[in-house]
Amino acid sequence: MAVRIAHFLFAFFLAVQLGCSDEGGRVPVSGRVLIDGQPLQHGRVQVVPEGSRPAYGELNEAGEYTLMTYDDNDGTMPGTHKAMITAVESIDGWHNKWHAPKKYSTFDGGVTVEIRPDGTASDIELSWDGGKPFVEDNRKN
Structure with a gap:
């Protein structure tokens, strides 16, 4: 039994390491x-x-971001990746203002970004499709 547990743990840790291996391939990215x-x-x-760890970045007033995986500006792996944009601002304990449609706040929202080996990224272009920013009331009726 102990041997089976040891084999399972070894296989598990090996899978985790292989699944999240991106050492040496990340590039600093701004977009x-x-x-x-x-x-x-x-x-x-x-x-x-x-096959790599997620990277994220906060938007500034010019709509720009710099991606980080572990540390500030360490970037991410080159390639075309699924992306999500969560553009919500807390107003108070009950209200949030959405600056972009909620559909973009999941990886199923249809957003991708191309990260080039030189650290440039394709623009991420979103649309309200006729909608506009709105305030959401999170109180239960």
């Missing part, structure tokens, strides 16, 4: 997010390279 052609000024970008 920008636009919504209907204008900079998205609130929110966070997160990308998940296949």
Whole structure:
């Protein structure tokens, strides 16, 4: 029984190491997010390279972000990756303002970003599709 547990643990840790291995391949990355052609000024970008750790960055007033995986500006792996943009601002304990549609706040929202080996990224272009920023009331009725 102890041998089986040891084999299981070894296989588990090996799988984790192989699944999250990105040492030496990350590039510092900066990019920008636009919504209907204008900079998205609130929110966070997160990308998940296949077989690597997620990277994220906060948006500034110009819609720009710098990705980090472990440390400031250490970037992520080059390639085309799924991305999610969570553009919500807490107003008070019950209300949040959404600066982009909620559908972009999951990896199933259809957003991708190309991270080039030189550290540049394709623009992430979002759309309200006729909608507009809104305040959500989170109180239960």
